[in-house]
Amino acid sequence: MWPIGELYSAGLLVYAVAALAGLAAHFRKKNAAWIAASLCFASLIAAALEFSASAGALIVGTELNWSLPSGIPFVHYGVRFDPLSAYFNLVLSLLAGCVAIYSIGYLKHGVAQRRPGLFCCFFNLALLSLTLVFTASNIIFFLIAWELVVVTTYFLVVTDHESVEVRKGGLLYILMSRGGTGLLYIGFLLLASVAGSTEFQALHHSGAKLSPALGAAAFLFLFFGFGVKAGIIPLHIWLPAAHPVAPSNVSALMSGIVIKTGIYGMARVFFDFYGDLPVWAGMLVLLAGVVSALLGVLYALMEHDLKRLLAYHSIENIGIILMGFGSALLFRSFGHPQLAALALVAGLFHTLNHGVFKCLLFLGAGSVLQGAGTRNMEEMGGLIRRMPWTALYFLIGAIAISGLPPLNGFVSEWLTYQGLLSGFGATSTLTRIAFPIAGALLALTAALAAACFVKAFGITFLALPRSANAERATEASLSMKTGMAALALACVVLGLGATWFIPAFAPITQQVFGVQITGQLVAGNGFLLTAGSVHNGSVSPLVLALALVALGAVPLMLWFALGRKSPRTTGPSWDCGLPGLTSANEYTATAFSKPLRMIFAALFRPRREIQAEFDVSPYYPKSIHFESEIGPTFETQFYQPLWEGFLALTARMRKIQTGSIHAYLAYIFVTLILLLLFGVRA
Amino acid sequence: MIGRIFAVLFQVALVLLLSPLVTGFNRVLKARAQTRCGPSLFQPYRDLYKLLRKGMVIPDTASWIFSATPYVLFVTTLLASLLIPTVSANAPLSLFGGVLAVVYLLALGRFFLALGGLDAGSSFGGLGSSREMTISAIAEPALMLAVFTVAIGAGSTNLSTVAQSALGQSWRFLAPSQMLAFAALFIVLIAETGRIPVDNPATHLELTMIHEAMILEYSGPYLALIEWAAAIKQLVLMTILVNIFFPFGLSADWSPGPVLLSLALFICKLVLLSIVVALVEISNAKMRLFRVPELLAIAFVLGALALVSTFLFQA
Numbered sequence: 001m002w003p004i005g006e007l008y009s010a011g012l013l014v015y016a017v018a019a020l021a022g023l024a025a026h027f028r029k030k031n032a033a034w035i036a037a038s039l040c041f042a043s044l045i046a047a048a049l050e051f052s053a054s055a056g057a058l059i060v061g062t063e064l065n066w067s068l069p070s071g072i073p074f075v076h077y078g079v080r081f082d083p084l085s086a087y088f089n090l091v092l093s094l095l096a097g098c099v100a101i102y103s104i105g106y107l108k109h110g111v112a113q114r115r116p117g118l119f120c121c122f123f124n125l126a127l128l129s130l131t132l133v134f135t136a137s138n139i140i141f142f143l144i145a146w147e148l149v150v151v152t153t154y155f156l157v158v159t160d161h162e163s164v165e166v167r168k169g170g171l172l173y174i175l176m177s178r179g180g181t182g183l184l185y186i187g188f189l190l191l192a193s194v195a196g197s198t199e200f201q202a203l204h205h206s207g208a209k210l211s212p213a214l215g216a217a218a219f220l221f222l223f224f225g226f227g228v229k230a231g232i233i234p235l236h237i238w239l240p241a242a243h244p245v246a247p248s249n250v251s252a253l254m255s256g257i258v259i260k261t262g263i264y265g266m267a268r269v270f271f272d273f274y275g276d277l278p279v280w281a282g283m284l285v286l287l288a289g290v291v292s293a294l295l296g297v298l299y300a301l302m303e304h305d306l307k308r309l310l311a312y313h314s315i316e317n318i319g320i321i322l323m324g325f326g327s328a329l330l331f332r333s334f335g336h337p338q339l340a341a342l343a344l345v346a347g348l349f350h351t352l353n354h355g356v357f358k359c360l361l362f363l364g365a366g367s368v369l370q371g372a373g374t375r376n377m378e379e380m381g382g383l384i385r386r387m388p389w390t391a392l393y394f395l396i397g398a399i400a401i402s403g404l405p406p407l408n409g410f411v412s413e414w415l416t417y418q419g420l421l422s423g424f425g426a427t428s429t430l431t432r433i434a435f436p437i438a439g440a441l442l443a444l445t446a447a448l449a450a451a452c453f454v455k456a457f458g459i460t461f462l463a464l465p466r467s468a469n470a471e472r473a474t475e476a477s478l479s480m481k482t483g484m485a486a487l488a489l490a491c492v493v494l495g496l497g498a499t500w501f502i503p504a505f506a507p508i509t510q511q512v513f514g515v516q517i518t519g520q521l522v523a524g525n526g527f528l529l530t531a532g533s534v535h536n537g538s539v540s541p542l543v544l545a546l547a548l549v550a551l552g553a554v555p556l557m558l559w560f561a562l563g564r565k566s567p568r569t570t571g572p573s574w575d576c577g578l579p580g581l582t583s584a585n586e587y588t589a590t591a592f593s594k595p596l597r598m599i600f601a602a603l604f605r606p607r608r609e610i611q612a613e614f615d616v617s618p619y620y621p622k623s624i625h626f627e628s629e630i631g632p633t634f635e636t637q638f639y640q641p642l643w644e645g646f647l648a649l650t651a652r653m654r655k656i657q658t659g660s661i662h663a664y665l666a667y668i669f670v671t672l673i674l675l676l677l678f679g680v681r682a
Numbered sequence: 683m684i685g686r687i688f689a690v691l692f693q694v695a696l697v698l699l700l701s702p703l704v705t706g707f708n709r710v711l712k713a714r715a716q717t718r719c720g721p722s723l724f725q726p727y728r729d730l731y732k733l734l735r736k737g738m739v740i741p742d743t744a745s746w747i748f749s750a751t752p753y754v755l756f757v758t759t760l761l762a763s764l765l766i767p768t769v770s771a772n773a774p775l776s777l778f779g780g781v782l783a784v785v786y787l788l789a790l791g792r793f794f795l796a797l798g799g800l801d802a803g804s805s806f807g808g809l810g811s812s813r814e815m816t817i818s819a820i821a822e823p824a825l826m827l828a829v830f831t832v833a834i835g836a837g838s839t840n841l842s843t844v845a846q847s848a849l850g851q852s853w854r855f856l857a858p859s860q861m862l863a864f865a866a867l868f869i870v871l872i873a874e875t876g877r878i879p880v881d882n883p884a885t886h887l888e889l890t891m892i893h894e895a896m897i898l899e900y901s902g903p904y905l906a907l908i909e910w911a912a913a914i915k916q917l918v919l920m921t922i923l924v925n926i927f928f929p930f931g932l933s934a935d936w937s938p939g940p941v942l943l944s945l946a947l948f949i950c951k952l953v954l955l956s957i958v959v960a961l962v963e964i965s966n967a968k969m970r971l972f973r974v975p976e977l978l979a980i981a982f983v984l985g986a987l988a989l990v991s992t993f994l995f996q997a
Contacts, residue, residue: 384745395747404790405783417782417839424834424993436830436989440982443785443826444819450793451815458800458811464743528777537839543778544761544787551757554694555907558734563903567737573804573899581743587800587808595816599975 002056004081005064008135011049011093015128018042022121029117033108036116040103043124047097050089050131057086058504065137074198080137083507084272088134088264091352094490095256095359096127102363102483103249105476109370110247119159119247126152126253133261139188139198143181146261150177153258157246166245173242176235180228184265187221190214191273200272207274215274219281222269223288230262232322233292234634236315240299243314244307244375248366251307255314256359263321263351270329271344271512279333279431286326290438293319293445295603301452301596302604302630304377304589306365309456310358313401316445317354320416321347323438327419330435332513334427341509341517342422342532346415348505353408353494357400360487364394367476367484368460373469377456377589382465386473391461393484398453400491403446406541406548408494411529413446414539418531448596455592464583496542499529590628597630605631689774689936690764696945697763701913702726704920704952711960726913730906738902743803751798752900752907758791759911763918767925769945770933771845780839781829784922785822788874788915792818795908799896810895813971817880817892820978821873827985828866831859831992832926841926848929855927858995862988864927868958869981871923873974875916877959879966880974890968917952920959924951 018039025035057064064081081089103123107116129152132145151174158170192198195206207215224235231239239259243251270277270285296315303309324347331340365375367390372380384391400407420442423435465471476484494501499522506518523530523538530538575581597606608628612621656667706726713720722728740748762784767773779787796815799807833839835854836847854860873880881892897908925932931947933940969977 382743384747399790399793402789402793403786404793405779405786410786414782414786421830421833421839424830425837430993433990433993436827436834437986439830440823440827440985444823447789447815447819447822450789451796451819454793454796454800454811454815458797458808462745462747462797462801463803524777531839534777535838535840535843537780537782537833537843538777539780539783540778543775544783547761547764547775547778548757551694551760552753554698554760555753555756558906559903562731562734563736566735566902568902569737569739570742571739573741573743573802574806575804581803583803585805586803587805587812592808592812595812595971596819598972599816599820 002060002062004053004056004060004062005066007049007053007056008064008079008081011046011053012128012131014042014046014049015124015131018046019121019124019128022117022119022124025117026115026121027117032116033113036107036120037104039117039120039124040100040107043100043103043120043127044097046124046127047093047100050093051097054081054086054090054093057081058083058090058507061507067137074192075140076138076199077141078137078199079132079135080200081135083511084264084267085135087348087504087508088260088351089131091260091355092127092130092134092257094352095253095355095487096130098359098483098486098490099249099252099256099363100483101486102252102366102480105479106247106249106366106370108477115159119156122152122155123250126156126258130257130261134264137200139192139200139203142200143184143188146184147181149258149261150174150181153250153254156250157242157254159247159250160245163245169238169241169245173238176228176238180225180235183221183225183228187218187225187269190218190221200268203273205273205275208276212278216278216281219269219274219277222273223266223285226262226265226269227288228262229259230266230318230322231259231292231315232288232318233295233315234638236292236296237634237639239315240303240308240311243311243362244305248307248362248369251310252359252362252366255311255362256355259314259318260351260355263318263325266322266325267348270325277329277333279330282326282329282333283431283434284326285322285329286434286438289319289322289324289326290441291319292316292322294441294448297445297448297452298596298600298603299630301448301455301593304459305375306368306377306380306456306460307362307375309377309452310361310365313361313449313452314354314358316449317350317358317401320413320442320445321350321354323347323442324350324416324419327423327435327438330423330431331419331426336426337513337515338517338520338532339419339422339426341513341515342415342521343419344509344512345502345505345517345521346412346419348508349415349498349502350412353400353412353491356487356490356494357397357407357409360393360397360484360491361401363480363484363487364390364397367480368394368473371473371476372467373473374467377459379467380460380465380470381463381467381583381586382461382470383473384461387461387475389481390476390484391457393481393488394461395457396488396491398457400495402450402453404450406495406545407491408498409491411495411498411539411541413442414529415531416442418537422532422536451596452593455589459587459589459592463586464581466583466586496545498541499526502529603633605633607631685936686774689770689772692936693764693768693774694760696768697760697914697917698910700949700952701910701917702730704917704956705913707953707956708960708963711957712964715960715964726909730910733901733906733909734903736902738900738904741802741804741899744801744899747794747797748801748899749904751794751801752904752911754794755791756907756911756914758787759914759918762787763914763921766841766918766921767845767932768921769941769948770936771842771849771929772935773842773845776840776842781833781841781844781922782839784841784918785825785829788918789818791911791915795896798900799898802899804899806895806898810892810898813892814896817873817974817978820975821870821981824866824978824981824985825870825874827982827989828863828870831863831985831988834989834992835859841922844926845929845932846934848926849932849934852930857991859988859992860927862984862991864923866981866984866988867919867923869977869984871919872959872962873978873981874919875912878963879969880977882968890971920952920955921948924948924955
């Protein structure tokens, strides 16, 4: 027997103790740096404990079910380790461990260094509450943990609260999250009202007990409530505002795992609370996935702030995950549990993969930010010479997120494609066309992501430095490199060894669809990943990687036979005969994305302004001023009217806000009487 | 196992030897059509031989990415060619990756090539990289829709399974969905291999070049590898077009007799397709860069129509 309960509670305990110790250290103000390092180490230990608990729960299949009474009806402090919870807790603890290693070195510099004790307190509290979110088994307890995540991560985001941009980003984050939680309350209470209980176990398939209209309403409230956290378009605007301004280890945590709480919530609702959903629900999720993926990557392409670019890519990848979930929902509606399981595995595997490579990329961006002192890609360049290790890890992350073989992003995108392709044969209605079209748009998304990461890596790390800061950049410290190396290794291992990890999904598909697909997904002695069967299509990242290495013999033989004796010299790049190449000759990030900005001009509505000063003729300008801007379409078209309407409403509400305490007492009294009457009569 | 290794070696040799010939044949055709003498059919071999023996100059701004790029590009393209059926419907490594792996292996090579273009630090490299990534990105959905149509028809993304299923019904290319998918893939072939009207492989004019701009700083053996990889990529895409849509005479296995016959037919089919490509090239002018998306939008619409007609006419 695996001591799941003991490991789990030990992990929680270590998080809690580390959080308290951080608070104490903050007030004692002695040896702060040393204490911060040991508290990060404590987070690593806690994450390791949680990891072994979750891995054990997935492998051994034991379900933990604990509950403590709270003294309030309908509220229990209950935790449960079913396969779905265990899987998300596994993802959390894997990423938390890597981020904790990175933080040891990261907290010695930058803004977090000013209050390291307090930072570690909130960091551990955030991890503690995230663990509770994934394992809570009671609605109220879940929502308490959910709010605790919002509050603690808010404080982490506004670590550098002296800056206006940071405060604005943090405020937008907490406001949107609060709105999302409001939607969640309505949805959860609707479900609880028919289940007669707030326990997750009682809510299993309770969606069917609601009337169709109420069931649909509860689904929409929960989908959009969790959608705010996951960052689906158009509820995404807090992501590119809050992620970049946070310290980079917090950004990694936010993008890697905090937004995945939304995905966890959706998985819980879609596949646990609802046993069946109408076709439109699946189509809505698929559509939200396609739109988020495509618009996310298109906005990312236009960014030259490295961390904002990564934040937009989180939206894109959430979209890819939702494509998997949406097709799983559709397959379930059409009565194909096997295909639904395939699509669900694709979505869940991409959840892990995105967590891994996005954490890696944000940590890489953090190293760049620390080394070169800027988030603006136009001021970077040539960092591969000064930060070779960071560059290598960032490159691995870039290849993985672009979905290129043989790394992990390729595997989960491949599964998503296969799920979508199977959709064509799964039904006879016109909805079947939606699957391949979604697949084609996924291909567009992936190709644009590759273009975006050519830009992100090429402009940041290659060629000549574009500023003095970039020239003086220094490599990250050992612990930061270790944290990134662990994640880069995970990208490779999850890609090459995908067939060995896929069986871990068997308990989840068994739990939600009652089928075990993973036996069919893995063939050829565990070396082939298939799309249900070898006939439907198969891929083996490991064999492809080995074949790539083996085929390297061909160019080597050619070189040995012919080119061995030829000289190899270095010289200047072609500069059109002008005296010397400078960084001003290099292509910029803005220029790189210019063709796409023009092709998708209808979406971006770019505004540009060129002013040239000249003496004699306009053909010989002395200086040129160029300004270009992408219109914030969602903010102006969608949120601005909403905000104005809200302000108008509050202006009217002001009439009853007299400011007199007697009036307020009267309001409370009347409300109380009404509620009592209503409650007694019901 | 031994047979499989033999098949891999045979296909590697075939692809390496045949791909420069296809490039040479295309140049001969275009020259004759323009009533020029043109280079010999075997000029690409001589070019490659000479480049491989020459010394090379590496830009002093470049990092290890610049040197790794030719290898990565060459190896990924060569591996992609092993996943597609050339002379036998049973492609050597098709079990380990279907059509999605082919597309994504080519994308991996392109990813590195674009980085190599940026690494040299001049404006030309960045210009080429930017345009290459843009055009390939907007070609991708059309490519995938056409590929999906074929894959759905055969119920598999494995190209050997697709070819075998096509062998069973040799007249399937007459179906509207197949013809539309062929047309979409043909446009993608023109765009992906940098042919007129999308790109002109024979020019070094700054304002128009795409592929040539990316590889401007490469010389000697590195350039040879890149040129060879470009030729292999062209052969891969052409092979998909001829063998998936017109699988006549494709050998079902690797026994010598049928393979020889299918090799002869394969070359005939490539000759025919090359003639069509050359005709398109000589009868068109190069498009402005921002007209290319319109061409690819046509390909996307053709792909979508292919899919819809699969839905409409499939029992």
